[in-house]
Amino acid sequence: MSPRSxxxxxxxxxxxxxxxxxxxxxxxLFVVPLAGLLGRVPWSDLxxxxxxxxxxxxxxxxxxxxxxxTAISLVVGVPLAWLLARVEFWGRSxxxxxxxxxxxLPPVVGGAALLFALGRRGLVGxxxxxxxxxxxxxxxxxxxxxxxxxxxxxLVITVEGALRNMDLRFEGAAATLGAKRWTVMRRVTMPMIAxxxxxxxxxxxxRAFGEFGATVTFAGNLQGRTQTLPLAVFVALESERDTAVxxxxxxVVVSLVVLIALKDRWWKAL
Amino acid sequence: xxxxxxTLIAGLxxxxxxxxxxxxxxxxAVGGSTSSLPGGLEGEVLVSAAASLTDAFAQVEAQxxxxxxxxxxxxxLAGSSALRDQILEGAPADVFxxxxxxxxxxxxxxxxxxxxSQTFAQNLLQIAVPSGNPATITxxxxxxxxxxxxxxxxxxxxxxxxxxxxxxxAGVTPAIDTNEPDVRxxxxxxxxxxxxxxxxxxxxxxxxxxxLDGVDIPDDVNVVADYPIxxxxxxxxxxxxxxxxxxxxxxxxxAVLAEFGFVAP
Numbered sequence: 001m002s003p004r005s006x007x008x009x010x011x012x013x014x015x016x017x018x019x020x021x022x023x024x025x026x027x028x029l030f031v032v033p034l035a036g037l038l039g040r041v042p043w044s045d046l047x048x049x050x051x052x053x054x055x056x057x058x059x060x061x062x063x064x065x066x067x068x069x070t071a072i073s074l075v076v077g078v079p080l081a082w083l084l085a086r087v088e089f090w091g092r093s094x095x096x097x098x099x100x101x102x103x104x105l106p107p108v109v110g111g112a113a114l115l116f117a118l119g120r121r122g123l124v125g126x127x128x129x130x131x132x133x134x135x136x137x138x139x140x141x142x143x144x145x146x147x148x149x150x151x152x153x154x155l156v157i158t159v160e161g162a163l164r165n166m167d168l169r170f171e172g173a174a175a176t177l178g179a180k181r182w183t184v185m186r187r188v189t190m191p192m193i194a195x196x197x198x199x200x201x202x203x204x205x206x207r208a209f210g211e212f213g214a215t216v217t218f219a220g221n222l223q224g225r226t227q228t229l230p231l232a233v234f235v236a237l238e239s240e241r242d243t244a245v246x247x248x249x250x251x252v253v254v255s256l257v258v259l260i261a262l263k264d265r266w267w268k269a270l
Numbered sequence: 271x272x273x274x275x276x277t278l279i280a281g282l283x284x285x286x287x288x289x290x291x292x293x294x295x296x297x298x299a300v301g302g303s304t305s306s307l308p309g310g311l312e313g314e315v316l317v318s319a320a321a322s323l324t325d326a327f328a329q330v331e332a333q334x335x336x337x338x339x340x341x342x343x344x345x346x347l348a349g350s351s352a353l354r355d356q357i358l359e360g361a362p363a364d365v366f367x368x369x370x371x372x373x374x375x376x377x378x379x380x381x382x383x384x385x386x387s388q389t390f391a392q393n394l395l396q397i398a399v400p401s402g403n404p405a406t407i408t409x410x411x412x413x414x415x416x417x418x419x420x421x422x423x424x425x426x427x428x429x430x431x432x433x434x435x436x437x438x439x440a441g442v443t444p445a446i447d448t449n450e451p452d453v454r455x456x457x458x459x460x461x462x463x464x465x466x467x468x469x470x471x472x473x474x475x476x477x478x479x480x481x482l483d484g485v486d487i488p489d490d491v492n493v494v495a496d497y498p499i500x501x502x503x504x505x506x507x508x509x510x511x512x513x514x515x516x517x518x519x520x521x522x523x524x525a526v527l528a529e530f531g532f533v534a535p
Contacts, residue, residue: 112458120419121463137464138419138447217455220448221424227449234451239426 034252041249042242049246057224058232058247061143065215065228066151066208068144073152073204078197081156085163096160102214103153110149111217118145118218142219143226151208158200162193202262206255312340315510316362318353319345320369320497322393322473326530327367333526334517341510357382357502364511367499367518369393370428374498384508387500390518391532394492395429395436396472397485398460405466407485410437412467413444421456421468424449429456432493433469439491457482471495476531496535 042049049055084096102110118125118136129135136142170192174184190197212230219226221235229251236244319327324347331343346353346363354373357366358380366383367390368374374387399407405418413420422444423430430449437444447465450456456468461481475484499518501511517523524534 115459115462115464119462119464137459216451217458220421220459221450222446222448235424235426235449 037245037248037252040241040245042245045242046246046249049243050250052243054223054227054232054236054243055229055247055250058227058229059250061140061224061226062209062228062230064140065143065147065211066205069148069151069208070155070201070205072144072148073155074201077152077155077204078159081159082163084156085160099156100153102150103157107150107211107213107215108217111146111214114146114149114214114218118142137218138220138222138226140219140225143215143228146214146218147208147211147228150211150214151204154203154207155197155200158196158203159193162196163189166192199262202258206258209255210251310340311338311510311513313507313510314342314344315364315507315514316344316346317365317367317514318357318363319347319365319367320350320353321347322369322471323347323367323497325477326473326527326532329526329529330518330523333522334514337517338510338513341513343514360504362504362506363502364505364507365499365514366502367497369495369497371496371498374500377502378500382503384501384503384505387498388515388519389496389535390499390515390523391497391527392535393471393473393495393497393532395432395469395487396475397487398457398468398470398475398482399466399485400460400463401481401483403483403485404463407467409485410440410442410487410491413437413469414442416445418445418466419447419464420445421448421450421459421465422446423453423456423469424451427452428495429453429470432495435493436469436487436491439493440487471531472533473531494533497532 080099084092084099115122115137117123118128120126120129120135120137125136134141136145166189170188171184174188175181179187210230211228212234215226215228216231216234221227221231223232227235229247233244233247233251236247317327317331324345327345327347331345334343335341346356348356350368350370350373353366353368354377357363357377366374366377366387368377374383377383378387397407397410399405405412407418412418422433425431425434429452448459450459450468453470453474456465457470457474457478459465460468460470461478467485469487472484475482499515501508501515505511518527528534
């Protein structure tokens, strides 16, 4: 068999070996650190470590913050995605860029920006504080704001993409048949983008669950009030390595379960 | 296929270049001796110094080089524990100046210190408050007031452990609102006026140039951080290294350190 024909055959029938090698190299980058973490897990002390005050407080806060951030993203992020996808207005690219910015900015920068805007001496935070007495930094509300800021772009870009790729003729047909705008939205648009919406919500939740930089910069770090799991890991790394590893394992397991539950159908919708 | 291979090669060479860069530079820095002066010191001396010494040692370097024109001081600034790891991994350096004794002790235990280390400076804790002290903080007792927003470094971070020690000395149970991951993060929040007070080092408050005010902690409850310095066992330029340390310990060197808020040992 000449090399040429072998190559040709590999292109169709056999798996191309170079791709396998490179792909596995890529995979190793994710698997090896995970193995490193698993190698450090103090298995016998695990139940005790994971039921300590610090961990249960942090887990509770992480769940509250990540679920709240996802809910807020659903309420304001989906309308934002709809505006970006369906309404042509001047400066739309700029708006989309601003919405996507938290995806690429270091979260610490986002946290600092939030502090300067919504802090006690902040641009918006000071008048709000004087009117209502509400103080975001060093409060659980601050954690929710920081995680929403970092996580919501995942929902907006996913839903916006789905709305753009949707065949507008379905909505048009429904309208022609006499459906009101809200009915079209509820009975045609939403069902058609549902897989993307679910995928976007799960990604948003997962990002919120793992949020660290913006949270610690904007909301601070106090057990029971602002210390989420990632913050607890970071602080424990300084002194209690075993606790840090145990919390890390907890986060890996919870996040993996959720991401695996995101079925193939939804991944395709991303 | 060819394209993929080319990309791979390009990528690999980038990685190699990135890995090779600092090492090549270090070698040059150490190996590149300058013209000799009869009788005088010569060459380069690589000083690995704690990040908190950045401003003070830049000034020390300038004055040392005026006095010893044949010597070029190269500062390698990082966190003390990172410098410790570099030295233990065999990175060439002449002098190690640490911000605490434990990192110097670990380097000494590994046999990497020539002779004995000496304490050349001390840093004290100070209460940092936003400019103008809006909450009128007067001392450590205010850290027990629940209505104020109070921050410390987290436990396990040196500034956090020292701060808790000082508060315990003063008999104060702090009403903490945040445990910051490092002293920089704490300073940022105090500087922004988000916290009413935090506990940092005297030199940190001095380095912000007026954006923060400091409230002194009385000597009887304050905690002292020792800064040790030593010539390293594998110093490429031990004579110049010893001269640099002598200069740091001299009146002129101590005056510079005092200017930046350090205390003479």
